Amino acid sequence: MSDPDVLAHLEALRAHDLPTHGGRTLAYVYDSGLADADAVGRAALASFGATNGLDPTAFPSLAAMERDLVALARPLFHAPDGAVGTVTSGGTESILLAVQTARDAAAVQRPAMVVPTTAHGAFHKAAHYFGVELVAVDVDPTTMRAVPAAMAAAMDALADRLVLVAVSTPSYAHGVVDPVGPVAAAAAARGVRCHVDACIGGWVLPWSPYPDPWDFAVPGVTSLSADLHKYAYTPKGVSLLLHRDPALRRAQFFASADWPGYTMLNSTMQSTRSGGPLAAAWAVTRHIGDDGYRVLVDRTLAATRELADAVRATDHLRPVAEPDASLLAVATDDALDVFTLADELSSRGWFVQPQMAFRDLPATLHLTLSAATAGGLDDLVVALRESVDAAVAAGPVVVAPELRAAAASLDPATLDDAAFDGLLALAGLGGDGTVAVPERMAPVNALLDAAPPRLREALLVAFLDRLTR
Known part of the structure; x- marks a missing residue:
């Protein structure tokens, strides 16, 4: 394969990834918005x-x-x-x-x-x-x-x-x-x-x-x-x-x-x-320098505060805590769930990370803001409010009581591959030894949220195992 073909194939593979620039991926990546800093780093x-x-x-x-x-x-x-x-x-x-x-x-x-x-x-x-x-x-x-x-x-x-x-x-x-x-x-x-x-x-x-x-x-x-x-x-x-x-x-x-x-x-x-x-x-770090980081941090923190204010002003949403830095966790009321909200934001070009409930702490939406996000904050707020309306119209995902009870009764330590394949199929993540990631993850995340932590871990390990076979 010639060099141009190799590089073209790499670009084709990257087409299925989340964007690493533009500030719309609010987890996993961090974007300064400085093209010259990116070039120096590369x-x-x-x-x-x-x-x-x-x-x-x-x-x-x-x-x-x-x-x-x-x-x-x-x-x-x-x-x-x-x-x-x-x-x-x-x-x-x-x-x-x-x-x-x-x-x-x-x-x-x-x-x-x-x-x-x-x-x-x-x-x-x-x-x-x-x-x-x-x-x-x-x-x-x-x-x-x-x-x-x-x-x-x-x-x-x-x-x-x-x-x-x-x-x-x-x-x-x-x-x-x-x-x-x-x-x-x-x-x-x-x-x-x-x-x-x-x-x-x-x-x-x-x-x-x-x-x-x-x-x-x-x-x-x-x-x-x-x-x-x-x-x-x-x-x-x-x-x-x-x-x-x-x-x-x-x-x-x-x-x-x-x-x-x-x-x-x-x-x-x-x-x-x-x-x-x-x-x-x-x-x-030498290219950006102390003064450069001060500007980037000021921009990021201002955007984080502005987004927290917008969340407070949006029906059905609330910040879980006042952000001390550049991260914001958002909870919903009973009119919708964070998993459907994440799907709706994704359909509008914004990747956010749903976080499962833990002990007495609610499920939340995690947003990591970076300097590049600040430039698109108005668009993010519009997408957030449109997504809330759509998620309220759809209603919260309901996990069937019998499925919730079955999940609570399972011991992941005693499950074999066949049982895990059945559970993955039930969760909408595949079956028969294969895996698939659905376009809308809300039903999957709601089921994982209902599962005890050890079972949730085991299901995701089984998913990763089959994804990498």
Whole structure:
């Protein structure tokens, strides 16, 4: 196949993807709206695509750029001069490393960590991978923020098994900043590390008017993660994990000389890792600069506030919480459901992310705004209100009582492939070993929302398994 044919085929495949530019995809992607910054990032990505971060002595340019990014981030997060950092592949890897480092440094039997129920799912993944018990503490149902007294009580219940406490700035689900100060103080009083997950807010809050300390300015904060491929608008995937001092980071490193090859030495979960994303992050952050980020953040936060006001002024909708940064969670009344609303917005060219109900927290619509979204905000509000009218006319999706009861009675641990195929067919996601994604996802999402979390997880794992066969 000739080069033009190869590239044309790639473009044909991309035609089925969500748009990554234009500000209409309100999850997964982040668009600055700056074509020149995108061009710089792509050029750096290509230039360093063949380099390998496995050995910094072989590619000293990568080590230099990593040090530069950490030096750039240190004053943004009020980190002390001795703070150290590592570039990772994304927020999940940064969180995994924070948990693994805390576990290995503590070296206790049956280690455990305390997080709010709104902490990112990456903490659950870390708990699963590293054998760390995760204790999730309910948030305040009015503010959606962690409750310091409840977090402290959970810390005391775990006693000497506790290795880490974490908070979000802000939480992905609801866009609010947890009370870092009192939680970090409680952790410090018990001699425990406190991690701040600023993966989605780390490149927003330093230029925002948020009034309370949330980073290393808070005594007791020992580590912090911040993604550059989010609001630093760099190509994916790049995140930073910072520790207050080198001693706190030491357990993060892995070395193995117990084989006849080279001595394996890694600072992250990966061994081989392309230098392309690192170089692209280095280039884009310098291209945009401090003043540029201030402009982008101002534009994004203004759009977020304006959208929250529009939601409040729209019948049947309400913001779940006042947004602290660039994320907005929206709930509906009983006249419609968020799943139908998401479908209606999608049909009008706006991708939003429905979030399932959890414990006493309602199902919501998640909207991540970026700088590029601001230019189309009027169109978004029009589409939102048209979508509400259409969803009210259609009425909420109703899951048959017998189907709801059947879902509640199933044990995913005992289901075989044939049973899962039947459930996938019932959910509208395929059957007979094949899968299909329907154009309208509301009935599927409503059924998944009704399913207990373990069954929901099992169904989606079965879907992914068949999708990738």
